[in-house]
Each structure stands twice: as structure tokens, then as C-alpha cells.
Amino acid sequence: MSVVELRMPKMGESISEATIINWLKNVGDTIEEEETILEVATDKVDSEVPSPCNGVIKEILFQPNDVVPVGEVLAIIEASGELPKKREQTEAPIAKPSAAGNTKTATAGKSSFELRNSPNPDAFLSPLVISIAQKEGLSIEEVQSIQGTGTDGRIRKSDLFNYLKHRKYPLPSRPQPQVTTPASSYNPPPISFTEGKDRIVEMDRMRAMIADHMVYSKHTSPHVTCYIEADVTTIVNWRNKVKADFQEKYGEKLTFTPIFVEAVSKAIADFPMINVSVDGKKIVVHSDINVGMATALPNGNLIVPVVKNADKKNMEELAGEVNHLANSSRNNALKPDEIQGSTFTISNVGTFGSLMGTPIINQPEVAILALGIIKKRAEVISTEKGDEIAIRSMMYLSLSFDHRVVDGYLGGSFLRKVGDYLEEFDENRQI
Structure with missing residues (x-):
């Protein structure tokens, strides 16, 4: 066998x-x-x-x-x-770890390692192999030149150790910087606990990961949040007018989310430097506009499914995808690919009745938009007859951005453009 x-x-x-x-x-x-x-x-x-x-x-x-x-x-x-x-x-027999921690591969008639003629940029490198290579001062190109013995030529830990053992001109190991961590003078305050009255609830796996992700984001990105308010009366009236016909024609509910996604994707196209990630001292500018939509799960946790290439979809397609992702989230039926690749995230905090929010950036993105509740209130508006007081549907928008690469001008201009697209929505738009 x-x-x-x-x-x-x-x-x-x-x-x-x-x-x-x-x-x-x-x-x-x-x-x-x-x-x-x-x-x-x-x-x-x-x-x-x-x-x-x-x-x-x-x-x-x-x-x-x-x-x-x-x-x-x-x-x-x-x-x-x-x-x-x-x-x-x-x-061949399955490779077993040796006492030294290396793995010997039984291959008759061959040397303990081979090199490719040139590096293979598509070679799979596991996190362990990359970690070992970094400690030994190997370049990625040098590692990719090693002929792997794993499935489909994958480079294994044993291949790397064999290469290091037989390398004729070994490079000196990269010196590891000595990092001295100053002793913290802060001691967390004690938590009082009353036996038989208070109770302890262990975080589930997802909540623990969310906690780590949020702390990492705040530690990585210097957050700045700016705010505007938008008059979305036209959008509210248009949706109320067409939502029944929209569902009858396309078989999809028309919520506010696809309208928000459309406005955001248009604004990103106008300000592409908001659609980036930071890689050390480099800025990765994403060509695709993939909008993540923060979604609450029935157990209270949060997940961010992604509308891929949102700028290339019409309202029917956006509504269908938003509904699919929201339903899959609630039923724990999302596929791994459906939560990967977002380049910008929106969070509709108004769903829970919040007036506004200060969202935490979804790493490795550099900005996130929170959308508050839509509330009717008296506003002063300009008409042909002059200023008048009218009942309008108003909404606050708040943008948190990474001040390492997004300054106030870019963040404020982008946010204002999103508001403009919402306020200038065509009330006669056909479905």
C-alpha cells in the first residue's frame, strides 16, 4: 500500500x-x-x-x-x-525526527540535499521554515533554491537543516538584537470577586481571537477618528418607494447596506490611498476594492464577510451579495474565502441604535467607517424661498484611520466624499 x-x-x-x-x-x-x-x-x-x-x-x-x-x-x-x-x-519510510531534532529522509542514491538551478518563487515556505531561515541569515531566494522533499516539492525543515549542514560557504548567522524591556511600574488593579455571587465566564475561541485582534490593532495603528453628518432623506424616501418592487423583481430585500457599500466604493475610487495596507516602511496600494461589512453573530461575537470588487457591482448584485453574506454569517455557513481579502471595512453601528461610534481598524487595513442610526429631526435647509426648517433623515458617519499613512486631509476628504455620494443620491434612480 x-x-x-x-x-x-x-x-x-x-x-x-x-x-x-x-x-x-x-x-x-x-x-x-x-x-x-x-x-x-x-x-x-x-x-x-x-x-x-x-x-x-x-x-x-x-x-x-x-x-x-x-x-x-x-x-x-x-x-x-x-x-x-x-x-x-x-x-519510502515516513521521516522520523532524529535525536538532534533534524529529520532524515531515506532517499537511495541521492545526496542529502539538492539545489535548483534557480530559485522557485512559487515554492511553499511554512512559517517554521521562514523562521529558521531568518535566524540563520538566509535570504528567501537562497531558501527557494533548495530542492524540497515534501509533497509537490515542498521545502521541509529537514531540507533546510541538511542544506545548512552541507553549505560550503555558510553565511554568518544574523546577530539577534538584544532588546531590553523596561520593567513596568504599572500593576493592574485587583478584581474583586464574591464567591457564590459573581461568576466567571471563559472567553470562547472566537472572542479570545477578537480580543487579541483589537489589542493588536490599537497597538499597531495610531488611531484618529473624524466625523460628519449626512442628510440621507433622499435615500430613505427612494428605498421606501422601490423596496417592494425591488424584492419582487430580483427576489432580494433592499436594505441600506448595499447603498452604503456603493457610496464607499465610489469614494475609494476617488481616494485610492485610503485603500492601502502598511508593510514596514512600504505602502501596499490595493487595486481591488473589497469592502468588509462587520456583522454581529447571534452569540454576540463579530465577523467581517467581504463584498469583493464592490466597485464593479450594480445595486442588484450588491444587494444579493450583502444578503447572502449576512445570512451565511447568522447560520455559521461562511466559506473561508468570504471573510478574506477586505481592503476597507464598514460597521453599521446604527443597527443597534447607536448615534455614532469610534471603530477600531480591521488590520491590515488603514481605515474603517462607522455608520450611525438614521434619525428624523428638524433641520435648517436652503430653498429657493430662503432658509426653512424641515424634517430630515440625518445620520452621523465616523471614520477611524491609521495616522501613519493617512493624514487629516486624506481622511477628512474621503469621509466628506462618502457623505456627498449619500446626499447626492438620485431620487429618480430606476431599479
């Missing part, structure tokens, strides 16, 4: 690891191709990992709650029948 390695699958760009939730099969169990073997979770989405072939599970290498890098071997399967072409392994 042949041996197949079940690996942690890639579940979307920027996802480098996932947590094992539960194994549905045990060592010795017979499995069928595409049968679910285990459940894993990223910071937002739970996913199932299917078997790549028919066979028997011979070894399980990680346990529930272990965090495993993408591409790492999860289990060893003794396959039966015909194997998928790319997943078939040789009959």
Missing part, C-alpha cells in the same frame, strides 16, 4: 495557520475519499477537512486545540486503491 500525508489545507490568502477543533476519525479507522476527517478553525470560520483518498488512518500527529501551520502534515493515511495523482507518495 501507498502512504499519503494529510496536510493542513490553505483556506484563503493571508491564512497561515488553523486550530484543530475535533477529529472525527481515529487511528485505525477506515475512511473514504472526500469523507470528513477533522474540523479546523481559523480566526473566524470553522471548516471541514476531507480525506484525499480511500484508506486507513495510521497516525495522527496533532491533537484538538493544537495550532497547525498551513501545509503541515496532520495525519498519515495508508491508502488503498488508485490515488489522486498529486497526492501519491513513494514507498
